[in-house]
Amino acid sequence: MGAELNRDPDVRASVAADASGMYMEPDAVARPKTQRDVAEVLRRAVVDRMAVTTAGGQTSTTGASITDRGILLSLRALDRILDIDPVKRTARVEAGVMIADLARAAGEQDMMFAPDPTSEVEATVGGAVACNASGARTLMYGPTRVHVRALKVALVTGEVVELRRPPVLEKNTVGFAFAHDPVDWFVGSEGTLGVVLEAEFDLLPKPAQVMGLAIPFRTEEAALAFVVEARESGAVRARCLEYFDARTSAIYRSPGSTDPEATALPIVYVEQTYDGGTEPPFEPWLELAERHGADTGDIRAYLDDAALREARRQRHAIPAAMNERGSRFRPAGGRKVSTDWAVPYRKLAEAIASCRTSADAHGVPQPFVFGHAGNGHPHTNFIGSDAAAVGRYEQVVEETLRMVFGMGGTVAAEHGIGKIKRRWLPLQMTPLQISVMRAVKKQLDPHDLLAPGNVL
Ligand SMILES: Cc1cc2nc3c(=O)[nH]c(=O)nc-3n(C[C@H](O)[C@H](O)[C@H](O)COP(=O)(O)OP(=O)(O)OC[C@H]3O[C@@H](n4cnc5c(N)ncnc54)[C@H](O)[C@@H]3O)c2cc1C
Secondary structure (H helix, E strand, O other), rough: OOOEOOOOOOHHOOEEEOOOEEEEEOOOOOOOHHHHHHHHHHHHHHHHHHOEEOOOOOOOOOOOOOOOEEEEEEEOOOEEEEEEEEOOOOEEEOOOOOHHHHHHHHHHHOEEEOOOOOOOOOOOOHHHHHOOOOOOOOHHOOHHHEEEEEEEEEEEOOOEEEOOOOOOOOOOOOOOOOHHOOOHHHOOOOOOOEEEEEEEEEEOOOOEEEEEEEEEOOOOOHHHHHHHHHHOOOOOOOOOEEEEEEHHHHHHHOOOOOOOOOOOOOEEEEEEEOOOOOOOHHHHHHHHHHOOOHHHHHHOOOOOHHHHHHHHHHHHHHHHHHHHHHHHHHHOOEEEEEEEOOOOOOOOOOOOOHHHHHHHHHOOOOOEEEEHHHOOOEEEEEEEEOHHHHHHHHHHHHHHHHHHHHHOOOHHHHHHOOOOOOHHHHHOHHHHHHHHHHHHHHHOOOOOOOOOEEEE
C-alpha cells in the first residue's frame, strides 16, 4: 500500500484505540511507505474534503491519535534513521522511527537522545515532536522541544516545507515574536497544523556514569519534602526525581503484580551522573534521605546500564498496569481516568493532598499517584469500572484542576490536550489566546481537515 486508502473493517479496527481508553474507528486507513505517498494522501484528502489524523505509535493518552472522521494516516513505515553526525552531535530521522531506536543508535556513538518518555519503546519521534513529549530526565535536559533543530513538514496541501530554527539574535524587532520560529509552531501541535515527515535533533554527550537510587520513605509528605530539598540543595545534582506513592511503589517493586490493593512504602527514584573513574555520589543522597526519615536500609542502587534499564522497566510497568487495568472495564463503559497536570514543584505536596481530599469528599477510592515530582508533575490515575464511576472520577479531576490553575499550574504538562482534555483548555487559556490559535489553524488548515477534535 502506498497512498491508497484501506477501508477493510479489520484494518480500521486495528487503529481504533490508543492509550486513552477511547475507541474510534476511522473511515479509512493510509499506511504510506514514502514521504511522497504522505503528500499524495494529503493532496487527495483536500480534494475529497476528507479529514486526516496522523498517528505514530498510538500511545497517546488523550485520544489524539484516533479518529472517527476520515483517514487515519499511520506513519509507522517512515522508519529510517537518515544520519547520525558525531561531530555536529545531531540526528536526522524520519517521523516513524521509535524513540528507543534513536536512543540506542545515538548511544552506540557515545551520544544521548535526551527525551525519554516512559513509552519510548512504543512511541515514535514524530509523536514525541507533535506532543512535545517529556520524560524523567526532562528535569535536567528539558522537553523534546529544546532538542529539535529542524523539521520537514507536509502541509495539508501536500506541499513539503523544511523549517530550521533561526539563529538566536541578541536584537530582533521583526514582526510578531511568536512568528519568529516556525519549528515551534509544529512542536506540540498534536497533528493539527501539519504532518512531520522528518526531524533533526541535537544529541548530547553520553554521561560517563549514571547512578540510580530508589529510596523508600515512611510517608508521602516526607518523600515530597525530600524532592523539594533535592532540587534546592547544592549537595546533590539530580537528573531525575520520580515519585511513586504507596500503591504504585508496590507495582514498581513487583512489576508483574496484579493486586490493585497492594501497597509498599512510597519511593523517590533519583538519578545523578558522575565522572568516569570516580565513586558514585552515594553519601550526599544518603544524608539527605536520612534527614527526611527515609528507610535507608532498603535503598536500591542501580549502577550500570543493565541495572538502569531494569529501573526503567520497573517504572514503565506502572503506566502499563494502569492502562491494562483500565482497558478491562471498556465493555462496561469504564476506563482509566488519568491526569497530566503540573504545578510549581514546591506546591506539589499541597496539590496531591488536595486531590486526595477531593477523592475522599466524593467517596471514591484514592488515585494511584506517580511521576515526575521534580517538575511538580505527577500522574494521578483512577480506574473507573463503568461510565458512572468515570463520571465521579472526572468530578474529582475537575475540582483538582481548578485548584491546580489557582496555583499557576497546567492541565497538560507532557501528554497534550488531545480530545479528552479539550474541555479544560478554556480554564487555562484566555479567549484571546484561543482565538489566536484558531486563526493560526485556519491559516494552515483552512478546511479544518487535520486531526479534527484535537486541541481546539
Ligand atoms: C505507558 C505509557 C507511558 C507514557 N509515558 C510518557 C512519558 O513519560 N512522557 C510523555 O511525554 N508521554 C508519555 N506517554 C504518552 C505518549 O507516549 C507520548 O505522548 C508520545 O510522544 C506519543 O508518541 P506516539 O508515536 O505514540 O504518537 P501517537 O499517539 O500516535 O500520536 C500522538 C499525537 O501526535 C500526533 N502525531 C503523531 N505523529 C505525528 C507526525 N509525524 N506528524 C504530526 N503529528 C503527529 C498525532 O496526531 C497525535 O495528535 C506515555 C504513554 C503510555 C501509553
